[in-house]
Amino acid sequence: MMISLKQFLISCIRKIIPLECPLCGNTTNDGAPNTLCRDCLAQIEFIQPPYCPGCGxxxxxxxxxxxxxxxxEARRPWKNAFTIFRMRGAGRELVHAFxxxxxxxxxRALAAxxxxxxxxxxxxxxxxxxxPVPLHWWRKMxxxxNQAEEFARAFGTIAKIPVRPLLKRKKWTGQQSRLTRKQRISNLKGAFFINRSTNLKKRAILLVDDVMTTGSTLAAAAETLLKAGAEKVCILTLARRQ
Ligand SMILES: [Zn+2]
Ligand SMILES: [Zn+2]
Known part of the structure; x- marks a missing residue:
């Protein structure tokens, strides 16, 4: 039986790079590494335009x-927000596994x-x-x-934008989602600092996190970058709980 050149090349590549769908394990049909299969893609609820600049x-x-x-009534110190999918169905499964x-x-699949x-x-x-938005060292240990950093690095590689984990967490802020808006804001006061003496003047920064729920954590992180002189901050998250 003749096999096509494409199939032959795919079988060669498969020996080096996994071509299986990273979510369900099925063989992807287009032969591209680190991509979800068509069935999984079809189950993800991608965000549709028009987009909200507050949350993506x-x-x-x-x-x-x-x-x-x-x-x-949130503080939205960023200029624009980008989000890939809704925190439901296959998208939610993907984030949980990650x-x-x-x-x-x-x-890498998420960055793609x-x-x-x-x-x-x-x-x-x-x-x-x-x-990337940092994790508290205890949680990271x-x-x-840190899933936000892994995603940021994978995205930076393919989008050709340098990634710098400049932010650090000063204090343990616990589960933000269980607090009221007022409590969240006071809980996050002084939660972040910039760990290197990097000059952020005139810099346009893309702040990256995994999921956006209320946006309080992202707001505190964005304000830290703006206070340090950044000219513009936008945010990119995997999913939005809307
Ligand atoms: Zn799949
Ligand atoms: Zn919104």
């Missing part, structure tokens, strides 16, 4: 920001999704740096990796 979610009303952002099931390898969905808009903002 779908703009669901007639206002400048989505109803969740309006309800939150965060809690020791699957830092998923970062981010480039596919938000690449053009991100290029348009001409970022100088990507900065227990999880052995």
């Amino acid at each position: 979610g779908t703009l669901d009303g007639i206002f400048e920001m989505c109803s969740d952002c309006m309800k939150e 965060k809690y099931q020791s699957r830092p390898d998923l970062a 999704l981010a480039l596919m969905r938000c690449g053009e808009a991100i290029r348009h903002e001409a970022f100088d740096l990507i900065v 227990r999880r052995s990796y």
Whole structure:
């Protein structure tokens, strides 16, 4: 039986780089490494335009920001927000595996999704740096990796933007989502600092995290960068709980 040149090349590549879908393990049909299969892709609820500049979610009303952002009366110190999918179904599964099931390898598939969905808009903002939201050292030690940093590094590689983990967490802030808005803000006061004497003047920064729920953590991190002189901060997250 004749096999095509493409199939032959795929079988050669498979020996070096895994071509299986990183989520379900099925063989991907297009032969591209580190990409989700068509079935998994079809189950992800990608964010559809028009986009909310407050959270990167779908703009669901007639206002400048989505109803969740309006309800939150949130501080949104960033200029723009990019999010790939909704925190539901296969998207939620993907984030859970990435965060809690020791699957830092998923970062490359997630970065490919981010480039596919938000690449053009991100290029348009001409970022100088990507900065991941840090984990508290204790949490990072227990999880052995910071998922936001893994995602940021994978995305930086394919988007060709340098990644600098400049932010550090000063204090343990616990589970933000269980607190009221007021409590969250006071809890996050002084939570971050910049660990290197890097000059951020005139820098356009893309701040990266895994999931955006209320946005309080991202707001505190963005304010730290702006206070240090950054000219512009935008945010990129994998998923939005909307
Ligand atoms: Zn799959
Ligand atoms: Zn919003």
